[in-house]
Amino acid sequence: GQQLNQSPQSMFIQEGEDVSMNCTSSSIFNTWLWYKQDPGEGPVLLIALYKAGELTSNGRLTAQFGITRKDSFLNISASIPSDVGIYFCAGRTGTASKLTFGTGTRLQVTL
């Protein structure tokens, strides 16, 4: 099945640093979602974006829906150890339709 290109594939950062990751697609989506997955768990929704150009924050997390509808980015400010995990973007064409997931960004935070 189709997957979205997500970069970087992995990141090793120090506590307190800011993080940026992005997701690109060859096709248009109407909704972009960002999830975090901890080992052995299901993904948890972080931010949902519904309009092209939309910029949304959730605490230290900020995400934007690209103006072309083919990309999105996620920023994490002042990273902390509990930010460790795998971050996935996901795109959707309409409500109740299936999600297409990105390849994931593995984040490691060192003290």
Added chain:
Amino acid sequence: GAVVSQHPSWVICKSGTSVKIECRSLDFQATTMFWYRQFPKQSLMLMATSNEGSKATYEQGVEKDKFLINHASLTLSTLTVTSAHPEDSSFYICSGDRKGDYGYTFGSGTRLTVV
């Protein structure tokens, strides 16, 4: 918030046997349930979409006779892996669509190991 309960969290079975995984939406009605498979260090791959009371729609390459999906009620969907083989060992995750909710709620996943 919306909660999807998935059981079991892990299961080990012998090759050739069948395993059933349950997903229940605890505080909402899931008109649509999605089933994913995730191999180590890989992303989630959609296996099938099920709507309450109708047959599931399977993604290309997913054997519908091997992965039986039942969505008999708005709060329960099950995935049965029939005649399991070692290559079916994976992490299986369900998610439910609550009407009006734009971010699907995921279960905690089931680690299946076939020996």
